[in-house]
Amino acid sequence: MQVTEIFYSLQGEGLFLGIPAVFLRLNGCNLRCKWCDTKYALDPKNARQMTIDEITKIIKKYPAKHLVITGGEPLLQQKEILSLIKKLKNYYIEVETNGTIKSTLDNYVDLYSCSPKLAHAKTLNLPLQKFPGKKTFYKFVIEHPANIEEVKNFIRKYKIKKSRVLLMPLGTKEKELKERSKWLAELCKKEDLRFSPRLQITLWGTTRAR
Numbered sequence: 001m002q003v004t005e006i007f008y009s010l011q012g013e014g015l016f017l018g019i020p021a022v023f024l025r026l027n028g029c030n031l032r033c034k035w036c037d038t039k040y041a042l043d044p045k046n047a048r049q050m051t052i053d054e055i056t057k058i059i060k061k062y063p064a065k066h067l068v069i070t071g072g073e074p075l076l077q078q079k080e081i082l083s084l085i086k087k088l089k090n091y092y093i094e095v096e097t098n099g100t101i102k103s104t105l106d107n108y109v110d111l112y113s114c115s116p117k118l119a120h121a122k123t124l125n126l127p128l129q130k131f132p133g134k135k136t137f138y139k140f141v142i143e144h145p146a147n148i149e150e151v152k153n154f155i156r157k158y159k160i161k162k163s164r165v166l167l168m169p170l171g172t173k174e175k176e177l178k179e180r181s182k183w184l185a186e187l188c189k190k191e192d193l194r195f196s197p198r199l200q201i202t203l204w205g206t207t208r209a210r
């Protein structure tokens, strides 16, 4: 498996905000978002080829039984992910994906945290793949209040339940996050959509592998 890093932290975003979790960050992505905050995970120079046994051993060192498989785009390595999940039977498996690659792991994954990219990401505009409704949350990164129209079109086009949508402010600096959070919180109230902070930035800034 091509791994960028494995670390133990708190889930900083989305449905499981604040839960202790082991993070397996895989290497490589099929998109190139302008504001990607994990560019180091796109660079093959930062990849380490690891066996499933090596990865399992590291994951099991930590007390939490919540594994977040992230990237890059982890669904580029589905075959290897399946072998890993089969070794982690009592773990809750959360996969963070950009949603553009069809997953064959629905029977094994507990939650997809899907983050479709809006136009401001300035990357390839690939269609959203189908994910199981009861196992998927959609997290949209918001740069500007006007982005809400794109989110609403997305919800309509792909028939996503509003209760499965989270809006998260764009930003890797606490000051810009705070400013965006203020108007985004009001927007969430107005549109009846859930807000997601970025706890990892508040706690650790842009430090890697906290």
Ligand code: SF4
Pocket: 029, 030, 031, 032, 033, 035, 036, 037, 038, 039, 042, 071, 072, 073, 098
């Ligand atoms: S999809 Fe995610 S990992 Fe890939 S380039 Fe965009 S922000 Fe970065």
